[in-house]
Amino acid sequence: MVNWTNFDALDSYQALKNVDAVNVREVMSGESGAQRVKKYSVPMAEGMAYNYAAKAVDDDILAVLQKLSDEAQLTEKYEELYNGAVINTGEKRLVLHQLCRGQLGKDVVVDGVNKREFYQAQQDRIAKFANDVHAGKIVNGKGEKFTTVVQIGIGGSDLGPRALYLALENWAKTNHTLKMQAAFISNVDPDDASAVLNNIDVEHALFIVVSKSGTTLETLTNAAFVEDALKKAGVDPSKHMLACTSETSPLANNDKFLDSFYMDDYIGGRYSSSSAVGCCVLSLAFGPEVFARLMAGAHAADETAKEKDILKNPSLLDALIGVYERNFLDYATTAVLPYSQALSRFPAHLQQLDMESNGKSVNRFGEKVNYVTGPIIFGEPGTNGQHSFYQLLHQGKTIVPLQFIGFKDSQIGNDVVIEGSTSQKKLDANVAAQIVAFACGKDDENPNKNFDGGRPSSIIIGQQLNPETLGALLAHFENKVMFQGFVWNINSFDQEGVQLGKVLAKRVLAHDTDGALAVYSDLLEI
Structure with missing residues (x-):
């Protein structure tokens, strides 16, 4: 029997209030720090690792966090979710985005429809459509191949798919799997749509209109803007536009579109990159095989999220450490710092994922809670951020926990040696240096050059950013946000x-x- 209880009513809440604090600067200095880096690391899916040595935790705190996970029944609640319980209490809906990536538990059947089969059928339809476009079987009005795909959507219909496309664009070019260039129109500001249209060949572009309800004001306005541009170019819009929507929306089975692909109410926008919302644009851009690899990586991470032992469950451990920082160390903000230019828009996606999910002040039953919930999320890629806001992170009065992401190899595979090391080695040297600099600081008689240290961080390390590791990253953070919502007893899905x-x-x-x-x-x- 799963119980939904407010965080501050749990015994573990009181226990965490009484644990001895960890001095990050002290434990990360000298040989102690070296031993921590080796010890405090958890394997992730797709050969990655979550290293939390520079976090303000020790074995005693980890033991209490394990008790919290057990007492709050976090993995049991995850099991409820993927087996089709009504987890989204605000809208009385199931939460099924993981089901797009593979079967995790028993069949979920709603109104006689097996939902895993439904999601797979949409992916299969999209795969056939994309392959036909790439093969020149589906062409524009002049019988010519499409070369560009443009997603028209906002919020989760834009941020996640855009982040994933940018993450794999250069990888795909390097591996000769880029089938079509992709662009995105999201803001109702006409300058956004105009800028995209002025940078593509409209006559050879496919446009995907993404709106679950079919009534999203910004998206419909931008779709009309594009339709007008197509007409002015002498092109029939119905030969260039697709819909990604629900089966009951006004966009479904509409003769204004070349085809329609479907999602449902059980997948929220910020979780929709695994659904037709991400599948369509990414399959057209990279090919269905690459999207399938992305989903395989995500599914592998979803499987690890079942583990009850927090030291074998990286997304759960990451979530619990974040809760400890938010509720007991009073850290209100988290910075996401990928040392990968390909992940340039990943922090923006995580900002929506986290803040829209857990920016709540009432519990699952609409009752006010007496503790803080989701943190403020921001971030930029390294090393750009080092020359921007790191000043405040190092020497400001506000301590901001840091989430680094780094890879041993670049996506290009043929980096150039400059002054004794490659660009990738220089990038990785910077992230290693930053972790230690934030944790250990530096004493100096000149106050302007003094670093207090004690700034906590973790790092996710992978071999290379590719479809599988990207999928695992996506699922890791989705599951982290989910687990934190469970701890806080809030609804992370409206x-x-x-x-x-x-x-x-x-x-x-x-x-x-x-x-x-x-x-x-x-x-x-x-």
Whole structure:
């Protein structure tokens, strides 16, 4: 029997309040630090590792975190989720994004439909469509092959797929698997759509309109903008536009589209990269085989998330350490710092994933909670960030936990040796140096050059960023956010916080305003 209990009602909550703090600078200095780096590392899927040596934990704290996991029934709740329980209490829905990546438990059947078979069928349909496009069996109005695919969507319909595309674009070029260039239109700002259209060959582009409901204002506005551009180019929009939507939306089976591919209400936008939302654009860009490899990596990570032992479950361990930092060390922010330019938009995806999921102040039953929940997430790739906001991270008054991601090999495979080392070695030297600099600091008589240290961090290390490791990274963070939501007893799968602004915006456009809303509307000449 699974019990949903507020965090502060658990015995483990009180135990964590009483544990002895760990001095990161002290334990990471000298031989002690060397031993920690070797000891505090957990294997991940696809040959990666989660190293948490520079976090403010020790064996005693880890033992309490294990008790927390057991008491809060975290892996049991995960099992409930993938076996089809109504986990999204706000919208009374199942949560099934992991099911897009493979079967984890028993069959999930809703209204007579096996959901794993449904998701697989959509992937199979998309694979056939993509292969036909690549083979020139599906062509534009002039009988010519499509060369570009453009995703039109916002939020989860943009951030995740865009991050994944950028992560694999150069890998695909290096490995000769890039089938089509991809671009993305998300912002309702007309300059966004115009900039994309001015940089592609419209006559040889396929456009994917992504909206589960088929009513998303920004997406429909941008779709109309693109449709107008196609008409002005003398092109029939219905020969260039696809829909990715639900089977009951106004976009489904619509003769305005070349074809329609389907998702459902059981996959939230920020979790939708594994669904048709990501499958369509990524299969067209890289080929269905590459998307299948991405899903295989994600599934492997989903399997490790079943482990009850937190030292064998990296996403659970990462989640629990994050909870300890947020609720007992009072760290409000986490920086995601990938030392990989290919992951340039991954922090933006994780920002939505984490903050939209766990930015809540009521529990699963709509009752106020008395403890803080999700952290603020931000980040940029290294080494760019070092020359930007690292100043505050090193010497500011606010301590920010750091999540590094690094790879031993580049995606290009033929790096150049400059001054005795390759570019990749220089990149990795920087991330190693930063971890130690943040943890150990440096004493100096000049206050401007003094570093207090004690800044906690972890690092995920892989051999190379490729489809499998990228999929495992995606699932690792999705599962981390899920486990933290379980600890805090909140619903990580709705997003009511984005709705109020939408409602007021519609009032502004309908000129139904008063008070401050009316004045701001006048200032902007709406």
